[in-house]
Amino acid sequence: MTKKAVVSQFRQRHEKYERLIEVAKRMAALPTAVAHPCDETSLRGTIEAAEAGLIVPILVGPREKITKLSASMKLSISDYEIVDAAHSHEAASRAVELVRSGKAELLMKGSLHSDELLSAVANRDTGLRTGRRISHVFVMDVPTHPQTLFITDAAVNIAPDLMAKRDIIQNAIDLYAGLGLGTPKVAILSAVETINPNIPSTIEAAALCKMADRGQITGGELDGPLAFDNAISLEAARIKGIRSPVAGQAQILVVPDLEAGNMLAKNLSFLSQADAAGIVLGARVPIILTSRADNVRTRMASCAVAMLLAHSRRTQEPIRA
CATH class of the missing domain: 3.40.50.10950 (Rossmann fold)
Known part of the structure; x- marks a missing residue:
């Protein structure tokens, strides 16, 4: 085909x-x-x-x-x-x-x-x-991909530093878990999958993974740096010899900055017919952030995600979505 x-x-x-x-x-x-x-x-x-x-x-x-x-x-x-x-x-x-x-x-x-x-x-x-950095997550339904993809942050934090990224990741993990989706595999994205001091996002990715090892980020499996292809494609990860429980199976994609995230989300929307529900986290309540270009299904999904997360916080139990 x-x-x-x-x-x-x-x-x-x-x-x-x-x-x-x-x-x-x-x-x-x-x-x-x-x-x-x-x-x-x-x-x-x-x-x-x-x-x-x-x-x-x-x-x-x-x-x-x-x-x-x-x-x-x-x-x-x-x-x-x-x-x-x-x-x-x-x-x-x-x-x-x-x-x-x-x-x-x-x-x-x-x-x-x-x-x-x-x-x-x-x-x-x-x-x-709250004590947490406010951040945005695109919850993306990509018809050609088997899993829902969470992309963060593509709308609020322009060039987050290391500690801001820690909160951005934790917000996305808490959302994923609150929706009853289990323990997420989190890919810290960069242009390459090896540490390169000339590419700061690779250094930050390594630091974030070590922060997860030390309990500064909880509730998810982290790996990075990973390029986009070997974050979502098992075959790409295999070809490049990457052995990781995250590579090829990532559900949360953490981008280096807002520009990269915005371009990634819009590429998926316009080239793969993906829908992108938007939610802001880190405040006292979930914030439904819709776009004028959103279709009805996307607007409904944005409301549904916020509503399910709010119910999860009420009961302190994940919603089985």
Whole structure:
């Protein structure tokens, strides 16, 4: 079978996301503060997630604008609370306050910029900070790959240092375990799989693996540096003589920096028809970070992942997804 035929065969198959969504639908929907849902994509995505039983939205933004928008789209929002906020900056702050007060258990990005929402989240006095670095994970359903891939960090931390990467990895491991997926195999990616002092990411990869050996990172199997091919392909790892429980079987891919992660995620999306659900971790609650380009399935999956993680934290038990 040609490569083109294989891609065509898998194009419409996203069983991994469908499974996550179905598990989430069997659980109680959680109150979710939606910051500034003031364009068609964000408002429709919010209502569709609510109608699927994944969230109970609290719409935070200019009341009149949201009401007029819903009417023009013929969407009924009469069942949902609206918290009036004059503009996107105020909407971000008020949405965060709803979480701080316990009225909302999830936070969701609407049509405001990600930086605006995350700035409110990271505020030292009024935000949702914890002792952990805030980071982003793309939970990717790649139709031509047998496993769900977690890519981190491709959206928040631009050039993380060693200790930031420690938190980025721990956040992703905790997410993987919280979804009931077991103990993840974590690949620390670089351009090569050998230590090279001229490539700083290889030195950091080695240090991170030793940190895991010493208990500074827990709950996952780490290896690195690994190039992308020998992280996900057993055959590539075999050809290069890499003996590792992670090589060729990685489920979490830790990228050197935001640029590398963003390019990797978008390559998978546009060349392999992958969906990329987005979630921000390290804050008091999971944060649903959607993109204007996300399709319905991806938006649903982002909500499902956040919801399952929140339920896992409630019970201190992993959700079997």
